[in-house]
Amino acid sequence: MKKENGRVIFETEDELPITAVSSASTEFNKTGSWKYLEPYYENLTPPCINKCLTGQDIVTQLRLTEEGRFAEAVQVLYQANPFPSITGRVCPHPCEQPCNRKAYGGGITIRAIEHFLGDYAATHHVMPPAASPNGKAIAVIGSGPAGLSAAFFLSLLGYSITVFEALQWIGGLLRTGIPSYRLPKYVVDDEVQKLRDLGVQFEMNKRMGKNLHLSELGNFSATLLAIGRGASMKLGLPAEEHDDVWNGIDLLQKINVGEPLTIGPKVVVIGGGNTAIDCARSLLRLGCEPKIIYRRTKAEMPAFKDEVKQTLEEEIPIDYLIAPMKLIEENGKLIAIECLKTRLGEKDESGRQRPVPIEGSNFSIPCDAVVKALGEKLDGCGLPETLKFDREKIIIENGYRTSHPGIFSCGDCANGEGTVGDAIRHGREASLAIHASLLEMPYAPSLIPTRQGVNPEIAKFKQFNLAYFQKSAPPTLQALQPNERIYGFQEIESGLARNEAMREAARCFKCGTCTMCDNCRVFCPDMAIRPKRDRHSYEINYDYCKGCGVCVEECPRGAIHLRKVDVGN
Amino acid sequence: MALTTFTPKPNFDLLKVEDVSSPGHLACPGCGIMPAYRTALQVLGKNTIIVAPACCFAVVDGPFPYSAAGVPFMHCAFETAAASAAGVRAALEVLGRDDTNVVAWAGDGGTFDIGLQALSASAERNEDMIYVCYDNEAYMNTGIQRSSATPRMAWTTTTPQQAPKIEYKKDLGGIMAAHRIPYFATASLAHPEDMMAKFRKAKELRGFRMIHYFCPCPTGWKTDARYMVKLDRLAVQTKVFPLYEVFGGRRYVLNVASEGLPVSEYLKIQGRFSHLQPEDIKLIQQEVNDNYEELLAKVDHSNRQRSNDT
Ligand SMILES: Cc1cc2nc3c(=O)[nH]c(=O)nc-3n(C[C@H](O)[C@H](O)[C@H](O)COP(=O)(O)OP(=O)(O)OC[C@H]3O[C@@H](n4cnc5c(N)ncnc54)[C@H](O)[C@@H]3O)c2cc1C
Ligand SMILES: Cc1ncc(C[n+]2csc(CCOP(=O)(O)OP(=O)(O)O)c2C)c(N)n1
Ligand code: SF4
Ligand code: SF4
Ligand SMILES: [Mg+2]
Numbered sequence: 031m032k033k034e035n036g037r038v039i040f041e042t043e044d045e046l047p048i049t050a051v052s053s054a055s056t057e058f059n060k061t062g063s064w065k066y067l068e069p070y071y072e073n074l075t076p077p078c079i080n081k082c083l084t085g086q087d088i089v090t091q092l093r094l095t096e097e098g099r100f101a102e103a104v105q106v107l108y109q110a111n112p113f114p115s116i117t118g119r120v121c122p123h124p125c126e127q128p129c130n131r132k133a134y135g136g137g138i139t140i141r142a143i144e145h146f147l148g149d150y151a152a153t154h155h156v157m158p159p160a161a162s163p164n165g166k167a168i169a170v171i172g173s174g175p176a177g178l179s180a181a182f183f184l185s186l187l188g189y190s191i192t193v194f195e196a197l198q199w200i201g202g203l204l205r206t207g208i209p210s211y212r213l214p215k216y217v218v219d220d221e222v223q224k225l226r227d228l229g230v231q232f233e234m235n236k237r238m239g240k241n242l243h244l245s246e247l248g249n250f251s252a253t254l255l256a257i258g259r260g261a262s263m264k265l266g267l268p269a270e271e272h273d274d275v276w277n278g279i280d281l282l283q284k285i286n287v288g289e290p291l292t293i294g295p296k297v298v299v300i301g302g303g304n305t306a307i308d309c310a311r312s313l314l315r316l317g318c319e320p321k322i323i324y325r326r327t328k329a330e331m332p333a334f335k336d337e338v339k340q341t342l343e344e345e346i347p348i349d350y351l352i353a354p355m356k357l358i359e360e361n362g363k364l365i366a367i368e369c370l371k372t373r374l375g376e377k378d379e380s381g382r383q384r385p386v387p388i389e390g391s392n393f394s395i396p397c398d399a400v401v402k403a404l405g406e407k408l409d410g411c412g413l414p415e416t417l418k419f420d421r422e423k424i425i426i427e428n429g430y431r432t433s434h435p436g437i438f439s440c441g442d443c444a445n446g447e448g449t450v451g452d453a454i455r456h457g458r459e460a461s462l463a464i465h466a467s468l469l470e471m472p473y474a475p476s477l478i479p480t481r482q483g484v485n486p487e488i489a490k491f492k493q494f495n496l497a498y499f500q501k502s503a504p505p506t507l508q509a510l511q512p513n514e515r516i517y518g519f520q521e522i523e524s525g526l527a528r529n530e531a532m533r534e535a536a537r538c539f540k541c542g543t544c545t546m547c548d549n550c551r552v553f554c555p556d557m558a559i560r561p562k563r564d565r566h567s568y569e570i571n572y573d574y575c576k577g578c579g580v581c582v583e584e585c586p587r588g589a590i591h592l593r594k595v596d597v598g599n
Numbered sequence: 600m601a602l603t604t605f606t607p608k609p610n611f612d613l614l615k616v617e618d619v620s621s622p623g624h625l626a627c628p629g630c631g632i633m634p635a636y637r638t639a640l641q642v643l644g645k646n647t648i649i650v651a652p653a654c655c656f657a658v659v660d661g662p663f664p665y666s667a668a669g670v671p672f673m674h675c676a677f678e679t680a681a682a683s684a685a686g687v688r689a690a691l692e693v694l695g696r697d698d699t700n701v702v703a704w705a706g707d708g709g710t711f712d713i714g715l716q717a718l719s720a721s722a723e724r725n726e727d728m729i730y731v732c733y734d735n736e737a738y739m740n741t742g743i744q745r746s747s748a749t750p751r752m753a754w755t756t757t758t759p760q761q762a763p764k765i766e767y768k769k770d771l772g773g774i775m776a777a778h779r780i781p782y783f784a785t786a787s788l789a790h791p792e793d794m795m796a797k798f799r800k801a802k803e804l805r806g807f808r809m810i811h812y813f814c815p816c817p818t819g820w821k822t823d824a825r826y827m828v829k830l831d832r833l834a835v836q837t838k839v840f841p842l843y844e845v846f847g848g849r850r851y852v853l854n855v856a857s858e859g860l861p862v863s864e865y866l867k868i869q870g871r872f873s874h875l876q877p878e879d880i881k882l883i884q885q886e887v888n889d890n891y892e893e894l895l896a897k898v899d900h901s902n903r904q905r906s907n908d909t
Contacts, residue, residue, distance in 0.1 A: 038664045052666035056623030059665070064628065497789075497832055552791050553828050555634045557622040571622070578628035578817075579825030 061556060065577030067592045069570060074489035074542025074588060077128035078140055079481070083451025084111040084458075087480045088125060088140055089543045095143060095535035098528075104151040107144070108158045109478050111454050112182035113175065113221045115148025116204060117141075119213050119523070121451045122334045130491045130541050135501040138538045139526075142507055146531040152220040157227065164188035168464065169250040171238045174202020175450045176441025177256035178225060179457025180464075185228040187465050192250075193230060196237035199287060202258055204450065206283040207305070209312045210519045215286075239412015244437075252464045255424060255432070255439040256457070261409040265300070265402055269357045274364035278305040278403030285312045293399045294318035298367050300354055301403030302331035307338065309401045310346050314516055321395070323352040325372050325385040340522070343512045353387050358394060368394040408443055429473035430460040438464055489542025493588030498549070502537055505530045544568070544589040550581035616641040624667035626659040629824025631788050631814035631831070632733055633659060633667070636704070638791060639731065639810075642798040645670055647700040648691075650684040652714060653677040654706035655740040655816075656733065678713040680705040681721035684728045700802060701728045707748035708738040711769050722778040725806045729798075732771065732809070735816035743819040750839075751886065752879050754871040755819070767886070772845060775809055779848030786812040787842055789832035793854055797844070813840040821870025833865040838891040843898070850905070851897040862887055 031038060031045040036058030040046055047053075078088045087106055094103035107114045118141055129137035150156070166189050170177045173195040181191045199205045201218045226232070236242040238257065247253050262277040264270060276293065278301065284291050295318050299310045302324035310320035322341075324331060327350045331338060341348065356368040371391035374383035410419050418425040418433040423444055430438045440456035442448060459476055466473040508524045515522050526534065544567060551559040551568060558575040559568050582590045619640035626633050632655060640647065649672045651657045657674055661667050675683035684703035691699055705714055710732040718730065737755045738744040745755040747769045758764040775783045782804050786794040794812065801808040813834050817824045834840035838857040845851050862884045866872040875883075 047664075050663045052661065052664045052672070054665050055621045055669070056625075056661040056665045056667040057621050059623035059625075059661070061623055061625075497829075553634060553788070555626060555628070555630060555827065556624075557618060557620070557637065574622035576628035576824075578827065579823070580629060580827045583825040584828050 060573045061576050062558075062571075062573045065575060066595050066597050067577040067579060068572060068575060068595050069577070069579065069582050069590050069592055071544060071568060071570070071590055073484045073544060074487050074493075075481075075484055076539075076541035076543065077130060077488050078125040078138070078541075080486075080488055081124045081128055082110075083121060083124060083447075083449055084117065084454045085476075085478060086110040087478045089538070089540050090480050091147065092138070092140075092143065092535040092538045093540060093545060095147065096532055096538075098532055100147060100150045101154065101156050104147050104156040105158065106480065107147060107151075109480070110458065111451075112158075112179055112224070113148070113450075113454065114144045115152050115217050116175070116213065116221060117451050117454065118143075118145030118148040118525070119217065119521075120208055122336070122449060130489070130494070130539055131537065133491050134496065134499060134539075135537075136504040139504045139507060139534055142505075142526050143531050143535055145523075145525040146528070148217075149525055152217070152224075157224070158182075158186055160228075161186050161188040163190060166190070166251045166468065167192065167249060169194060169247045169253045170256060171242075171253065172196075172202060172256040172258060172441070172443070173200045173232065174256060174258045174441060174453060175204055176258070176443075176446065176453035176457045176460075177202070177254070178221070179454040180254050180256060180440065180461050181225055181230045181457075182228065183458050183461035184464065185225070185230055187461060189251075191230045192233060193225075194233050194236040194238065194242055196235070196240075196257075198234050200232055200234070203279075206286050207279060207308070209282065209286060209308050211311070211315070211515065211522050212308075214521050237412070239414075244414050251436075251468055253437045254430075254460055254464065255413075255437060255443060256441040256453075256460075257409070258442045259406040259408050259423075261407050262402060263404040263407060265354060265404065267354065267357055269359065270402075272357060272359065272364060274359075274399040275357065276399060276401045278309045278401050279406060281309055281401055282312065285316070296397040297321070297399045297401060298323060298395055298397045299401040299403055300324075301405070302326060302333060303403060303405060304333050304337060305406070306401075306403035307333045307341050309403050311341055311344060312519075313401075314344060314346055315519055320346055321397075322346065322348040323354070323369065323395070324348065324350050325353045326374065326382065327351060330382045340512075344516050345512070351385065353385060354400075355392065357400065364397065364399060366394040366396045367400055368392060406442075429463040429467065430456070431463070431467070438467075485542075487542075489588050493542070494539060495584060495586045498547075498586035499539065504537070505534055540587050542588050544585075545587070547586060549584045549586065550590060553580050553584050555580060619643075619645055619647075619669035621667050621669060623665075624659050624661060626655070627816075627818050627824070629815070629817040629827045630655070630659070631735070631812075631816065631827055632656050634788055634827070635731075635733065635786070635794065635812050635814065636668075638794050639702070639798045640669060642795055643700045643702065643729075643802055646698060647702055648673065648687055650675055650680060650687055650701070650703045652680040652683075652705050652709040653740070654709050655735075656704055656706065658740060677709055679717055680709055680714050681726070681728070681730060682717040684730070685721050685724070685726040688727050703728055703730045705730070705732055706739070707732060707734045707736060708746045710734075711747045711771060715774075719774075719778065722775065722780050722807045722809075725780065727805055728807060729801045730807065730809045732811045733814040734771075734811060735814045735819060736768075737816075737819050739816050739819045751883065752872070752875060754821070754874065760874045770890075771811055772843070775811075776845045776848045778807075780807040780809060781805070781847060782808040783845040783848075784810050785840065785842050785844075786810055787831045787835050787840065788812070788815070789828050789835060790842060790855060793842060800844075819871070821873070822868055826868055830865070830868070833860065833868075836860045837862045837865045838887050839865055841891060841894055843894060850901045851894070852901070853894070853898045857891065 038054045090106045091103045123141040125140050131137050168189045170193045173193050200222050204218050297318050297320045299306050299322045310322050313320040351372045352369045353372050358366040370387040372385035375386040378384045416434045424439045426444045430440050432439050440460035441453045462476045463473045510522050556574045558571040620637045647670045680703040688701045736749050743755050744757045750768050752763050784797040815827045815830045836858045837860045842854040
């Protein structure tokens with residue numbers, strides 16, 4: 031008797047046992063040849079990750095958070111977003127909008143978890159792995175989120191970084207624009223300290239084009255312009271330069287840095303964006319009676335929906351379909367603003383309906399001051415002449431290059447979409463672009479390492495096996511009530527507690543992502559599934575898999591799929 | 600009843616045990632026989648002898664000289680699973696070995712029907728064995744003939760639509776409880792931890808122990824192979840196959856409270872029920888509800904007995 035490839039061969043009749051006793055395993059029998067369908071593992075893209083402004087690997091963060099591995103979750107965050115304590119508070123969280131959990135008890139409060147992780151990182155001083163210096167220096171102009179993000183990633187790439195900032199404060203709009211009831215200033219301080227700990231140098235009161243010139247930056251291998259949009263739009267009305275007429279971001283800057291100011295009490299804020307909302311709410315907290323007027327309707331307001339909701343909770347009136355006409359003064363003091371009613375007309379380039387003033391509908395609103403919050407544009411003053419820019423932005427091409435060799439640009443002053451998250455992503459991508467350029471390599475938009483090899487197809491709710499999930503609701507986010515919050519600038523939302531964050535992270539489906547839950551291995555009737563050595567994924571032994579599809583059906587989160595096998599004729 | 604039917608994710612470490620059985624076996628894709636066998640042997644270990652009568656399992660294990668079982672596997676005549684296993688136990692006793700698990704592993708035909716006499720006799724004598732019945736609700740190996748485990752109105756080749764099965768499925772749990780055996784349990788592939796725990800309990804006890812598990816047969820049930828676990832889960836959730844244990848033939852314990860999903864959820868993905876009319880489904884629902892009520896009453900009764908005792 032001999033064995034060949036697991037087969038037993040009896041060479042003579044004498045070798046046969048007296049009674050039929052099996053002496054070998056069925057393993058020689060490659061039942062894989064039976065199948066006409068075969069399963070395969072492929073992680074799909076969760077809808078949240080697809081929408082995340084910074085490009086975070088939300089699922090990996092939540093998996094680590096669920097297990098209480100917060101420091102590791104922060105490290106995953108750092109691959110895309112250095113400042114989770116900031117975005118965890120102010121990001122408009124488009125990630126939460128398409129969350130598949132919405133259909134099963136309530137969407138995951140992704141931002142609140144990020145808020146928790148950001149605070150954890152700050153209190154536990156979680157630092158990214160240090161880089162060894164590569165001997166090259168880079169100048170970053172502007173210390174808003176775009177510049178700070180670039181400073182972080184460039185430091186991690188080994189560059190020594192100096193950030194030049196026009197003002198005496200670091201943080202851009204994080205410091206001077208967003209009020210402390212949404213983003214306390216100590217949070218910004220902590221993030222700046224993290225950069226200092228990484229070796230980033232800051233030079234304040236250095237305005238490019240004024241007291242800082244390109245010629246002084248000769249020692250830097252590259253320069254990154256991240257100067258935001260600092261110039262306010264004008265109303266185009268006579269007497270606009272009046273003392274009682276304020277620019278929204280100038281007003282916010284004064285309030286945010288605590289400079290004394292006299293304004294009001296009755297203030298009309300013109301505009302429908304975040305600046306208008308933040309001005310009105312800050313003024314309310316200073317004891318004024320603000321009123322917002324906007325020339326379109328609530329649906330067209332560019333301000334974040336959550337902010338508008340909170341504004342209305344605070345009983346700040348917002349009047350729609352009103353356009354300012356004339357500033358009325360008496361004895362050098364503003365006493366009213368004359369307005370026209372509007373209606374919505376044809377769509378404009380932005381796709382929104384254009385407000386059309388209604389003849390003869392004039393009326394006036396008595397007030398002591400007016401705040402113009404009409405939007406901001408690029409302040410091109412003093413930028414090098416060789417740099418191409420228009421009223422809106424500095425022109426950049428692929429790889430964040432400007433028309434001036436060696437100068438790169440990112441954030442709101444370049445193509446930024448006007449959010450902190452987007453500015454952070456710009457900062458990261460521009461860093462990689464600068465790095466690629468200095469190495470004379472082609473720039474490829476960055477991909478977070480843990481997302482490599484993931485199918486861009488979005489994981490859908492109907493692909494999940496709900497037997498493995500309980501219908502459960504998100505935690506209620508603790509926030510100050512309107513009457514508790516309007517007398518000061520204390521932060522409105524408090525973050526999640528540790529166990530709440532863990533529970534909420536556990537509620538996440540981990541859409542389309544294998545979590546090694548072991549269902550497939552346990553249920554495979556043909557013992558064809560085993561974990562790979564690295565324990566981060568499974569492999570299928572196609573020699574035995576019969577293609578029944580039980581693993582596909584029992585995968586809770588749609589990470590296994592079936593495909594046809596070519597069986598010929 | 601505060602129990603929940605939420606299936607927690609199987610615990611990686613709990614289920615990461617060494618396999619005794621091997622792949623290459625001859626079960627149809629999606630057959631429920633081998634997954635339970637694999638689980639059982641993970642718990643029972645190598646020191647086990649399997650006794651199986653004529654049935655799919657006997658074929659699935661492999662043709663001479665091959666076997667997927669990983670332990671000695673004795674084939675016996677269709678009606679003799681329990682008697683043969685009792686014989687193996689007696690032989691082991693003669694050899695002075697009492698640490699070997701003797702396991703009879705038979706289909707519903709070999710258990711509910713032709714093997715019932717041997718089963719009853721062995722149970723009555725409290726023979727020292729674990730008897731596993733994999734219930735695929737018909738004689739599958741010979742071409743899907745009805746057995747006394749076939750549910751009412753299910754299609755089989757001997758109960759075609761023109762002549763539906765009108766008889767009730769036998770209450771195996773009731774029959775075995777009436778024998779006052781030390782341990783009887785039902786088990787489901789959709790609840791692997793529960794199944795493991797039951798094999799562990801059975802292993803630790805002595806005397807006649809029985810595990811009755813619900814075993815989807817995609818071929819005979821005319822369903823998609825991928826629904827193997829789903830069908831078992833639905834059978835529990837719809838009360839068609841509740842998970843419970845009976846200790847000493849008297850003390851009933853419910854392991855998983857059935858959610859009470861409508862039976863149609865379970866029926867509709869199986870071709871063997873595709874001919875059913877709404878009024879048929881109503882009848883099945885009624886039967887399932889009645890059976891479950893009866894089970895709950897037994898569980899309640901045992902609970903009251905216990906609190907009286909303490
Ligand atoms: C009132 C307000 C509220 C907002 N709220 C939110 C929010 O809740 N969530 C959100 O995601 N986004 C919000 N935004 C948008 C967000 O703040 C910006 O998109 C983001 O800050 C842009 O980052 P940045 O780095 O490109 O520019 P900025 O933050 O504007 O930073 C630019 C920096 O460059 C400096 N600088 C300018 N010119 C020069 C020069 N010539 N030389 C040197 N330094 C210079 C500036 O002083 C400033 O510090 C808000 C914006 C405003 C105005
Ligand atoms: C005495 C006797 N009668 C009939 C048969 C034919 N036979 C072999 S297997 C089988 C059906 C077994 O049914 P079941 O026990 O339910 O197991 P399944 O095949 O469904 O898994 C029959 C009738 C036999 N082997 N011996
Ligand atoms: S359930 Fe989790 S992975 Fe899926 S979209 Fe929501 S947060 Fe993202
Ligand atoms: S016929 Fe049914 S019981 Fe028999 S091996 Fe196939 S699936 Fe399993
Ligand atoms: Mg059968």
